[in-house]
Amino acid sequence: MSALLLDGTKIAAEIKTEVGAEAKALINAGVRPGLAAVLVGNDPASEVYVRSKVRACEALGFFSEHIVRPDTLTTADVLALVEELNARDDVDGILVQLPLPKAVDARTVLLSIDPQKDVDGLHPVSVGNLSSNHPTLVACTPAGVMEILRRSNIPVAGKEAVVVGRSDIVGKPMAMLLTNANATVTVCHSKTRDLPAVCRRADIVIAAIGSAAMITPEFIQPGATVIDVGINRVSDPGLARSIIGGDGKREAEFSKKGYILVGDVHPKVAEVAGAMTPVPGGVGPLTIAMLMSNTLKAARMRRGSRLVARQN
Numbered sequence: 001m002s003a004l005l006l007d008g009t010k011i012a013a014e015i016k017t018e019v020g021a022e023a024k025a026l027i028n029a030g031v032r033p034g035l036a037a038v039l040v041g042n043d044p045a046s047e048v049y050v051r052s053k054v055r056a057c058e059a060l061g062f063f064s065e066h067i068v069r070p071d072t073l074t075t076a077d078v079l080a081l082v083e084e085l086n087a088r089d090d091v092d093g094i095l096v097q098l099p100l101p102k103a104v105d106a107r108t109v110l111l112s113i114d115p116q117k118d119v120d121g122l123h124p125v126s127v128g129n130l131s132s133n134h135p136t137l138v139a140c141t142p143a144g145v146m147e148i149l150r151r152s153n154i155p156v157a158g159k160e161a162v163v164v165g166r167s168d169i170v171g172k173p174m175a176m177l178l179t180n181a182n183a184t185v186t187v188c189h190s191k192t193r194d195l196p197a198v199c200r201r202a203d204i205v206i207a208a209i210g211s212a213a214m215i216t217p218e219f220i221q222p223g224a225t226v227i228d229v230g231i232n233r234v235s236d237p238g239l240a241r242s243i244i245g246g247d248g249k250r251e252a253e254f255s256k257k258g259y260i261l262v263g264d265v266h267p268k269v270a271e272v273a274g275a276m277t278p279v280p281g282g283v284g285p286l287t288i289a290m291l292m293s294n295t296l297k298a299a300r301m302r303r304g305s306r307l308v309a310r311q312n
Contacts, residue, residue: 003273012285020060033299034063035093041071071101086114093119093295119294142174144286157182164188165208207264213243215265223274230264
C-alpha cells in the first residue's frame with residue numbers, strides 16, 4: 001500500500017481563488033476587507049511570515065497594513081496600538097505576530113484584540129463560540145485541516161479521530177472542530193499511556209505534537225487518514241538519515257542546506273496509511289489561505305448589515 005498524498009498546496013490555491021471572487025463581490029458592494037499585521041521586534045522568521053501574509057492580502061484585493069515596531073515597546077505600548085486598530089472600521093482582522101519580545105505580555109495583548117477582529121481565532125470568546133458550535137472565527141491551522149478532509153472527500157461523521165497534541169493553537173480547536181463534525185475524538189498528549197495503541201484505533205490521526213517523525217507505522221491502522229501538522233527543523237545527520245534515508249532528493253536537500261524540514265509523522269507511515277499529508281506541501285499552505293478566509297468572514301460578520309442596506 002502507498003498512501004494517497006493530500007495536496008495542501010492545491011487546496012490552498014482553490015480556497016484563495018474562492019476568497020478572491022467573494023472579496024471582489026464584497027468590494028463591488030462597497031466593503032473592502034482589511035487586515036492589519038503587527039510585528040514587534042526583528043525576528044527574521046516572523047518578518048518573512050508577516051510579509052507573506054501581507055502579499056496574500058494584496059493579491060486578493062484586500063486592504064492590508066504591515067505595522068512594524070521596535071522591540072523596545074512595552075506591554076502598554078502594544079496594547080495602545082491594538083486599541084487603535086480595534087477602533088478602526090477599515091480593519092476587519094488584527095494579527096499580532098508571535099513571538100513577542102520577552103518584555104511584552106503576549107497573553108494580555110492577545111486578550112485585548114476585539115473578538116470580531118480575531119482572525120487567529122485564539123480569543124476566549126472565539127474559543128467559546130467554537131465549543132458551543134456557534135458561528136465564529138476559527139484558528140487557521142485546524143480550520144485548514146478540516147478543509148483538507150472535506151475537499152479530499154474523507155468522511156468525518158461517525159469516524160474515530162485521534163488528535164496527538166493539546167495546544168491552544170492546534171490540538172484543542174482541532175478536537176472541537178472534529179467533535180462538531182460528529183467524529184468521536186480522543187485527545188492525546190505526553191501523559192497518554194500506550195500512545196501507539198490509542199492511535200491505532202483511529203480512522204483519522206492528526207499529529208500536532210511538535211516532535212520530528214514521532215508517529216511511526218506502528219501508530220497507524222491500515223488505511224487510516226493521517227494529517228501531519230508538525231514542521232520540525234532537523235540538522236542532526238543521524239536523525240535526518242533515520243527519517244529520510246533512501247530518499248535521494250531529500251538527502252541531496254539536506255546535504256545542500258545542512259538541515260531539512262520534517263513533520264511529526266515518519267515518511268514510512270505512507271506504507272500503511274490510506275491517505276496522508278506531506279511535509280512540506282500539506283497543512284502548511286492552508287494556514288495563510290484560512291487567514292484570508294477568516295479576514296473575509298470577519299468583514300462579512302462586522303459589516304454585513306451595511307451590505308444589506310446598500311443592496312436595498
